[in-house]
Amino acid sequence: MSQSAYVKLVPASEKQVITIDELKDLLLYYRSITTKTGEQLSWGYEDAAFPYTIEEKAEADGRWFYLKGLDQRKNKYILVGIGTEKESDSYLEKHYIQFTLTDISTHGDKGKANEFCKFIASKLKGELHLFNGRVMYYYPKK
Numbered sequence: 001m002s003q004s005a006y007v008k009l010v011p012a013s014e015k016q017v018i019t020i021d022e023l024k025d026l027l028l029y030y031r032s033i034t035t036k037t038g039e040q041l042s043w044g045y046e047d048a049a050f051p052y053t054i055e056e057k058a059e060a061d062g063r064w065f066y067l068k069g070l071d072q073r074k075n076k077y078i079l080v081g082i083g084t085e086k087e088s089d090s091y092l093e094k095h096y097i098q099f100t101l102t103d104i105s106t107h108g109d110k111g112k113a114n115e116f117c118k119f120i121a122s123k124l125k126g127e128l129h130l131f132n133g134r135v136m137y138y139y140p141k142k
Contacts, residue, residue, distance in 0.1 A: 005113060006129040007097040007121045012139035014124050017095050020062050020082055023120075024054060027067075027080075030119055051075050051112070064098075075108045078116075101131070 009016055031050040038045030052067035052075065063082060069075025079100040084093040097120060099113045110131065118136070121128040125139040 002100055002102055003110075003131045004098055004100045005117050005131045006099075007117055007124065008127040008129065009095045009097075009124060010127050010139055012141075013126050018082060018097065018124070020065065023080065023082060023097060024065070026120055026123060027054065027116065030116065051108075052078070069106075069109070074106065075112065076104050076106055077102050078105065078109050078113050080116075097126075 009018065015022075027050075031046060034049035035046035037049075047070070051070045053070065054065055055068045056065045065080055067078040067080060069077065079098075079102065081098045081100070082095065083098060084095050086092075087094055099117055101110055101113060114130065117128055117130070120126070121136065121138045128136040128138060130136065
């Protein structure tokens with residue numbers, strides 16, 4: 001059974017709307033900073049920190065993509081997408097980023113998806129709903 005984690009963009013977030021290209025840029029930025037960390041440590045940390053390639057399908061229609069593991073024994077797939085939901089008490093739409101683990105995803109995929117979610121939530125100052133149902137708040141409370 002698939003599981004999902006969400007980074008919800010709230011009014012206190014850095015952005016209220018995110019595009020799929022901006023999301024890819026955030027993941028590529030994550031890969032670049034882990035590459036620099038690896039250079040400082042003289043170790044190929046980027047391969048361990050981001051062991052995926054970003055793949056898009058034609059039917060995705062700019063709404064989602066998937067991360068395909070470089071070593072299929074350790075990491076398989078993580079689906080990443082964007083969407084909106086209506087607030088129950090108003091007519092406002094809340095944008096979110098969704099990380100979904102497929103039926104064939106590994107424990108390594110779940111760990112990496114948690115890492116990516118936390119990184120993106122901290123960068124965007126969002127509200128993170130983890131796979132286990134817990135919520136982490138990365139935005140400043142008033």
